[in-house]
Amino acid sequence: MKxxxxxxxxxxxxxxxxxxxxxxxxxxxxxELLALASxxxxxxxxxxxxxxxxxxxxxxxxxxxxxxxxxxxxxxTVRRQSKALVTIGACATSGGIxxxxxxxxxxxxxxxVYADPGYIxxxxxxxxxxxxxxxxxxxxxxxxxxxxxxxxVTAFVFGRKPMxxxxxxxxxxxxRGNVCVTVAQGIPCLGPxxxxxxxxxxPAYDRGCYGCYGPQDTPAMSAMTDVLDAxxxxxxxxxxxxxxxxxxxxxxxxxxxxHGTADD
Amino acid sequence: xxxxxxxxxxxxxxxxxxxFAKLLSTLQDxxxxxxxxxxxxxxxxxxxxxxxxxxxxxxxxEQEAGTYRLKRSGVALFGYVAGAQSWKPNLFQPQRTLWTxxxxxxxxxxxxxxxxxxxxxxxxxxxxxxxxxxxxDHVLADPANPESDYVARxxxxxxxxxxxxxxxxxxxxxxxxxxxxxxxxxxxxxxELIDDVRHDFLxxxxxxxxxxxxxRLPLTTxxxxxxxxxxxxVSETAAGMGRTLNTVGLKSLLQDNPDHAQWDDVAARCxxxxxxTFACPTCFCHSxxxxxxxxxxxxxxxxxxxxxxxxxxSYxxxxxxRPGVASRYRQWMTHxxxxxxDQFGESGCVGCGRCITWCPSGIDIxxxxxxxxxxLRED
Ligand code: SF4
Ligand code: SF4
Ligand code: SF4
Ligand code: SF4
Numbered sequence: 001m002k003x004x005x006x007x008x009x010x011x012x013x014x015x016x017x018x019x020x021x022x023x024x025x026x027x028x029x030x031x032e033l034l035a036l037a038s039x040x041x042x043x044x045x046x047x048x049x050x051x052x053x054x055x056x057x058x059x060x061x062x063x064x065x066x067x068x069x070x071x072x073x074x075x076x077t078v079r080r081q082s083k084a085l086v087t088i089g090a091c092a093t094s095g096g097i098x099x100x101x102x103x104x105x106x107x108x109x110x111x112x113v114y115a116d117p118g119y120i121x122x123x124x125x126x127x128x129x130x131x132x133x134x135x136x137x138x139x140x141x142x143x144x145x146x147x148x149x150x151x152x153v154t155a156f157v158f159g160r161k162p163m164x165x166x167x168x169x170x171x172x173x174x175x176r177g178n179v180c181v182t183v184a185q186g187i188p189c190l191g192p193x194x195x196x197x198x199x200x201x202x203p204a205y206d207r208g209c210y211g212c213y214g215p216q217d218t219p220a221m222s223a224m225t226d227v228l229d230a231x232x233x234x235x236x237x238x239x240x241x242x243x244x245x246x247x248x249x250x251x252x253x254x255x256x257x258x259h260g261t262a263d264d
Numbered sequence: 265x266x267x268x269x270x271x272x273x274x275x276x277x278x279x280x281x282x283x284f285a286k287l288l289s290t291l292q293d294x295x296x297x298x299x300x301x302x303x304x305x306x307x308x309x310x311x312x313x314x315x316x317x318x319x320x321x322x323x324x325x326e327q328e329a330g331t332y333r334l335k336r337s338g339v340a341l342f343g344y345v346a347g348a349q350s351w352k353p354n355l356f357q358p359q360r361t362l363w364t365x366x367x368x369x370x371x372x373x374x375x376x377x378x379x380x381x382x383x384x385x386x387x388x389x390x391x392x393x394x395x396x397x398x399x400x401d402h403v404l405a406d407p408a409n410p411e412s413d414y415v416a417r418x419x420x421x422x423x424x425x426x427x428x429x430x431x432x433x434x435x436x437x438x439x440x441x442x443x444x445x446x447x448x449x450x451x452x453x454x455x456e457l458i459d460d461v462r463h464d465f466l467x468x469x470x471x472x473x474x475x476x477x478x479x480r481l482p483l484t485t486x487x488x489x490x491x492x493x494x495x496x497x498v499s500e501t502a503a504g505m506g507r508t509l510n511t512v513g514l515k516s517l518l519q520d521n522p523d524h525a526q527w528d529d530v531a532a533r534c535x536x537x538x539x540x541t542f543a544c545p546t547c548f549c550h551s552x553x554x555x556x557x558x559x560x561x562x563x564x565x566x567x568x569x570x571x572x573x574x575x576x577x578s579y580x581x582x583x584x585x586r587p588g589v590a591s592r593y594r595q596w597m598t599h600x601x602x603x604x605x606d607q608f609g610e611s612g613c614v615g616c617g618r619c620i621t622w623c624p625s626g627i628d629i630x631x632x633x634x635x636x637x638x639x640l641r642e643d
Contacts, residue, residue, distance in 0.1 A: 032558065039558045154558045163553045163566075167538060167574035170624075174542035175358035175569055179305030179348045182624045184332045192537035192624055206305070217575045220535045220589060227330075227535070227624050 009058035009157055012044035014078050016064025016071050017098055017126060021143035022089035023047040023063050028146050036150070040157060055081030059156050061149075062135075065091040065098060065126045072123070072132060079133040084156050087129045088149065090142035090245040094214055097142075099126040099248035103261065126248070137162060142212040142245040145197050165196045166217035169209050173200035181208055188231045190241065193219035193251070214246040221255035235259050270483045271475045274468075277483025278490055279454075281463035284341065285316045287424070287452075290480050291385040296422055299354055300387035307332055307348040310386070320344055327432040327506075327617065330626030339463065342388055342456050345432035346616045350393050350545030351386050355417050356404060359568035362552065367561045379413075385422040389450065391443030392435075392614040394425055396545030398449055402608050403548045422473060425450035427498050429458075433506035434617030436630055440509065442614035445498035452477060455494035466494040509615065509630045510637065515602040517637055522594060526636045531590035533625050538571035540619035540627070541596060546612050551577065572596050597629055 013023055027048060029036065036042075043053045060082035066072050079085055090096050101109060102125045110117035129135055139152050139162075148164055155162035165171075169191035173180065181187040181203050189208030191200065195216040202209050215221075228238050242256035270277035279287065291298050292314075301308045302318045308325060324337040325344045337343060364375045389397075397418075404411040405418060428435075428444035437443030446453045451474035455466040466486055469475045541547040551570040556563045570577045572595045578585035586592045604612030613629070620628045 035558050039560075150558065151555060154556055157558065158556055158560060160554075160556070163555055165574070166576060167571070168536070170535075170537035170539045171542060171569070171571060171574065174349070174539060177309070177349065177353065177358075179307040179309060180539065180622055180624065181305070183330060183622050184306035184348070186331070189624070192535035192539075216536075218536055218587075218589065223533050223535050223625055226533070230330075 008039060008041045010043040010053070010056075011040045011153070012055065012057040012060045012078075012082065013042075013047065014044075014060060014062045014064075015047070016062065016075065016092065016129070017067040018064030018089065018091040018096065020047060020063070022092075022141070022149075025088075025144050025146040025149055026061075029150060032150055036153070040153070057082050058084065059153065060085045061153075062087045062092050062129050063089055065095045065128060066132055067098060067123055067126045068121065069123060075129060075133055084136045085129075085133065086137045086139060086152055086156065087135050088139045088141075088144050090140065090212065090214060091126075092129050093138040093140055093249075094246045095126045095128050095248035097245050097247070100243060101126055102248055103243075128248070139164065140195055140213040141197055145199070148197055167196055168192050168216045169194045169196050169198070169200050169203075169213070172196040172198075173203050176200050176204060178203045181206055182227065182231060186231050188228045188233045188241070190224070192216075192227070193221060193224045210244060211242070211252065212245055214249045215251040219251045221251050222258075225255055225259065270467075270469070270485065271479035272469065273471060273475060275478075276466055276468045276486040276491060277478065277481070278457075278486050279465040279467050279481055279483055281341075281465070283482050284465065286481055287477075288313075288316055288387075290477055291387075291422065291424075294385075294422075294477065296383050296385035298385045298387055299351075301342070301344065301347055303334065305348075306334060308334070308344045309348050310351060310354070310388070313387075316341075324430065325432065327434045327621040328626075329434065329620050329628045330623055332621050338458070340429065340456055340458060342426045342454070343430065345428065345430060345435060346390055346392065346618060347388075348618075348622065349543060350396060350616070350618065351389060352396075352400070352545050354382075354384055354386065355397070355421065356400065356411070356414050356548065356569075359566065360413060362565040362567050365563040365565075372563075381416050381420055383420045383422075384417070385424060387424045389423050389425045389446075390428055390616075391425070391446045392437040392440075392616040393545055394423070394446055394449045395437075395440075395442040395614045396616065397423075399546045399608070399610065399612065399614070400548060402610070422477075423450045423452075425453040425470075427453065427455040427494065428501045429456055429497050431501050431504045431506055432617055432621070434620040434628075435505055436507040436509050436615035436617060438502050438505045438508070438615070439511060439630075440611060440613055440615035444501040450474070455497050457490065457493050457497070464490075466490050507615075507617065507620070507628075507630045509601075509613075509633060511601075511611075514633060514637075515605055517640070518598045518602040518633070521636060521640070522598075524636055524639070526632060526639065527590040527594045529635070530593050530627060530632055531588065533627055534589050534593050535625050536573045536589045536592060537624065538573040539622050539624060540629075541571040541573060542569060543618040543622040544600075545616060545618070546600070546614065547571070549577065572599070593627075593632075597632060600629070601633065
């Protein structure tokens with residue numbers, strides 16, 4: 001994508017099944033937001049402004065997963081209008097926490113939650129955007145890190161590769177100077193199999209990593225669950241820790257299923 | 265006996281425990297930020313300290329493969345073994361901006377990054393760590409290709425070494441000829457002398473800078489008995505190594521067996537997390553990345569630690585050279601213990617044991633080497 005002096009690149013931000021947290025990360029940029037808005041035209045971003053201009057768009061940021069038949073059609077329309085499409089957050093990149101429905105009968109949930117489930121029209125699964133349309137880059141996180149988001153947008157504006165590492169959280173953890181909570185305190189931690197990006201926040205506060213950023217590029221799942229087991233995590237707890245925001249990400253999904261099912 | 269003449273390189277004096285705080289204040293008066301051992305996150309870490317009370321007085325540690333626990337013991341100031349992280353982050357920063365390019369009417373100008381160079385005094389540097397610093401010097405302070413920030417930090421740093429009074433269960437410096445007694449490269453070296461009737465420090469002067477600090481300390485002349493006591497501390501520690509690594513023929517053992525089944529065995533346990541490389545005091549690998557601001561006016565070249573355990577680190581045209589974990593572990597261990605000799609004429613391992621203790625999976629470089637050796641024994 002080329003940045004022309006006279007016309008700024010057009011950015012659109014789309015919401016599918018999600019909590020809006022990742023979109024809020026854009027607004028949370030505060031200091032950088034003015035610079036962003038002067039370099040790119042925020043053409044469609046309902047979370048921030050009612051003013052919307054038509055496509056095509058140079059860059060679309062997509063938050064949320066596909067959970068309804070309408071959204072399945074809408075994402076195709078978004079793709080057709082977008083030169084580049086970047087998915088942001090665990091929902092858009094793996095299906096999100098709502099992908100827990102994939103492993104149960106969604107009608108059971110409807111019966112429990114809604115007084116009149118007949119009005120609800122939903123798919124049986126929650127799936128990532130890349131299952132349905134071509135995606136140019138996936139930015140992980142629950143929510144995404146706002147500085148990583150700015151880096152991705154900047155990279156697309158200039159047509160360069162986003163500098164987003166795909167290695168483990170452990171490397172960030174050591175770079176930050178944290179003491180490993182697993183080694184020094186025996187706390188189970190998903191950092192070794194989780195992709196960096198958060199800055200190793202949880203270990204910095206004596207908590208194990210929850211896996212918000214999904215699997216790192218080569219996650220050693222069975223070696224990981226051996227370590228969790230050695231630190232006292234039960235089979236059921238291992239199944240559950242792998243079944244959160246990125247429950248539907250293949251390495252997490254397969255390893256959690258190796259440790260039983262949600263019904264166990 | 266009080267003297268004011270203990271100020272020559274190679275001379276030793278005795279500093280009473282009650283005067284230890286004067287070492288800190290003298291360094292601080294000289295403008296040094298004292299970086300020393302303190303307790304954080306359940307471990308001894310090296311961080312800036314203002315006051316003696318921040319030292320891990322009366323603490324020791326118990327280390328094993330994949331586990332570290334602090335424990336109360338005695339009254340020593342330096343009764344712990346190697347800290348969670350070495351001095352590496354203080355000399356070779358985990359990440360930094362190398363330079364900035366700023367757009368102007370004629371194109372762009374490259375600007376150096378202005379940074380205040382810290383004057384650090386490292387308190388409590390162990391023999392293995394001192395050796396690791398000299399190994400990193402050969403890599404990062406090579407005059408042909410110096411890492412300028414490292415060189416500047418190194419020149420500004422004052423080193424107060426400490427002879428180990430206890431070896432940890434994961435220590436094997438004796439095997440690597442890197443400890444437990446410090447031999448060179450320090451400004452001052454301490455040995456903590458504790459028995460029923462005394463708590464003192466033998467202070468050895470290793471450099472002119474060390475001499476000028478020593479001249480301002482209330483040192484008394486060291487007796488032959490003091491020097492013998494200090495030597496006994498080191499030899500007892502040497503006799504108590506937690507681990508050993510048989511280095512005889514190790515280089516060819518590793519270089520000649522790239523397809524050994526043990527590499528697959530370790531790969532099944534290895535998380536490819538990179539903790540071993542980031543905890544290792546000699547690992548120096550790093551990546552450079554370019555980023556730009558959203559207005560396109562400023563570009564930055566950034567450098568950060570990287571690891572042979574990250575897939576992208578071996579990425580070249582056509583893909584990653586080391587897609588599998590077996591090849592990454594083999595790269596790491598073979599580099600440390602074998603290829604380092606070809607590259608730098610020495611071993612890349614000092615036997616500090618950090619890669620063993622701080623591996624969440626408890627993988628032990630000495631055990632992996634022994635497994636390969638044992639499997640090839642003809643008996
Ligand atoms: S605390 Fe977690 S993320 Fe940090 S080094 Fe240990 S295992 Fe890795
Ligand atoms: S390889 Fe392990 S034991 Fe050797 S210097 Fe590095 S961290 Fe220490
Ligand atoms: S490896 Fe040797 S020098 Fe290093 S901490 Fe252990 S005993 Fe001390
Ligand atoms: S050897 Fe241990 S610390 Fe190193 S990458 Fe493998 S699991 Fe991580």
